[in-house]
Amino acid sequence: MKMVRVDSLGANVSSIGFGCASLGGRVGARRGIEGLERAYDAGITWYDVAPSYGDGMAESILGQFASMKRGRVYICTKVGMRPPDISAAMRILKPIARASLAVFPGIRPRLSAMKSKPFKVPLSADLIRTSIDDSLRRLRTDYVDVLALHRPTREEVVREDIIRALERILQDGKARAISIAGDNEGGIGGLHEALPYRLIQIANNPFEPNLQRSAEIALRGTFVTYGSFSSLDLLVAKIGSDREILNALCEMGYQGDFTEIAAAFIVDYALATNSAGVTLFSMFRKEHLVFNLLRLAQAPMLHQLKRLAAAFSNGPRQTERMCGVSNDQRVKRC
Ligand SMILES: NC(=O)c1ccc[n+]([C@@H]2O[C@H](COP(=O)([O-])OP(=O)(O)OC[C@H]3O[C@@H](n4cnc5c(N)ncnc54)[C@H](OP(=O)(O)O)[C@@H]3O)[C@@H](O)[C@H]2O)c1
Numbered sequence: 001m002k003m004v005r006v007d008s009l010g011a012n013v014s015s016i017g018f019g020c021a022s023l024g025g026r027v028g029a030r031r032g033i034e035g036l037e038r039a040y041d042a043g044i045t046w047y048d049v050a051p052s053y054g055d056g057m058a059e060s061i062l063g064q065f066a067s068m069k070r071g072r073v074y075i076c077t078k079v080g081m082r083p084p085d086i087s088a089a090m091r092i093l094k095p096i097a098r099a100s101l102a103v104f105p106g107i108r109p110r111l112s113a114m115k116s117k118p119f120k121v122p123l124s125a126d127l128i129r130t131s132i133d134d135s136l137r138r139l140r141t142d143y144v145d146v147l148a149l150h151r152p153t154r155e156e157v158v159r160e161d162i163i164r165a166l167e168r169i170l171q172d173g174k175a176r177a178i179s180i181a182g183d184n185e186g187g188i189g190g191l192h193e194a195l196p197y198r199l200i201q202i203a204n205n206p207f208e209p210n211l212q213r214s215a216e217i218a219l220r221g222t223f224v225t226y227g228s229f230s231s232l233d234l235l236v237a238k239i240g241s242d243r244e245i246l247n248a249l250c251e252m253g254y255q256g257d258f259t260e261i262a263a264a265f266i267v268d269y270a271l272a273t274n275s276a277g278v279t280l281f282s283m284f285r286k287e288h289l290v291f292n293l294l295r296l297a298q299a300p301m302l303h304q305l306k307r308l309a310a311a312f313s314n315g316p317r318q319t320e321r322m323c324g325v326s327n328d329q330r331v332k333r334c
Helices: 029-041 058-074 088-103 103-115 125-139 153-159 158-169 184-190 215-220 227-241 243-251 257-272 288-296 302-312 314-323
Strands: 001-004 011-014 014-021 046-048 074-079 144-150 177-180 199-201 222-228 278-283
Touching: 011 014, 011 074, 014 288, 029 058, 029 288, 046 278, 058 125, 074 125, 074 177, 088 103, 125 158, 144 158, 144 199, 153 158, 158 177, 199 288, 227 243, 227 257, 227 278, 243 257, 243 288, 257 278, 257 288, 257 302
Parallel strands: 014 046, 014 278, 046 074, 074 144, 144 177, 177 199, 199 222, 222 278
Antiparallel strands: 001 011
16 A cells, blocks of 8 residues: 655555545445455555434444544544435435436436435534534544534634634544545645644546645645545546547557546546545445555656646647657547
């Protein structure tokens, strides 16, 4: 497993982190713990969670998994988003919904449209104090490695009372470092020496190349990135509709059908552009864990990945020029 240094924790952690947003929601407790154990056995030491994840169940399930190996895993939880209110009837129906999804994956968009979503709550010193205590109880621990403000506003990131509450949490040893999660604008600004934030969690994929734009700021903190597979359908469509992009990917050594090529490119892009930080993936399926770890073992050329990603938003001629695809290669398929 490739490890990266997180200065704010004084520790080396796995460069791939496990995202637990689906733990307790789409993924039930038993299957979830199996997936977490499999990742741990493969060397993954970073686990990302929030009180709102898995309809409010993710922290408790992660706590079950982590309690016996607390000193060997790194946990980031958050404050600022509430889980949706789920009625008792809906909780009873959840296992039925999961079983139906396994048989009919096509119903996912309809189910997810029916589902209520987590929602943002205004941050306050009181909320931060009570939220971390509740998280620690659910996680069965007396500290988290990282506490992140979950989608804070720009104003919340710099507010005096919030900063004082975060500093108090550090002093009390309830968290070892503070982060901003999921708000790009507020987040990047937060990596200021005078503020307590030392890690920034942002989306990063070929269609949202947030890290590329912020490379110089990484010197002041650690980036934790997510959102890789939200770009999968778009990239598959690009590959299917633009022969030059397909040829450029073949030239770079990608093989398989459009989805396999897109998935490999997406993971390579995510890992290579955040090579000094932690890249989060949801990997409850064994084949996803294996695939993502295999990509980690490759060493793609960063500048080629970046140039091709930049070409996705340009026209076909631009793609050809950037990737050196000749006319006679246009019909080639990987
Ligand atoms: N700060 C924020 O606001 C914020 C927002 C979103 C996410 N996050 C964090 O980031 C984590 C990851 O979230 P994400 O949105 O980036 O999810 P993701 O890792 O892109 O995963 C989304 C889907 O892709 C699947 N997948 C994983 N590897 C794959 C592969 N090699 N090929 C095909 N499909 C694959 C996963 O399946 P399986 O899980 O079934 O294997 C999952 O269904 C979250 O769990 C959460 O911890 C934070």
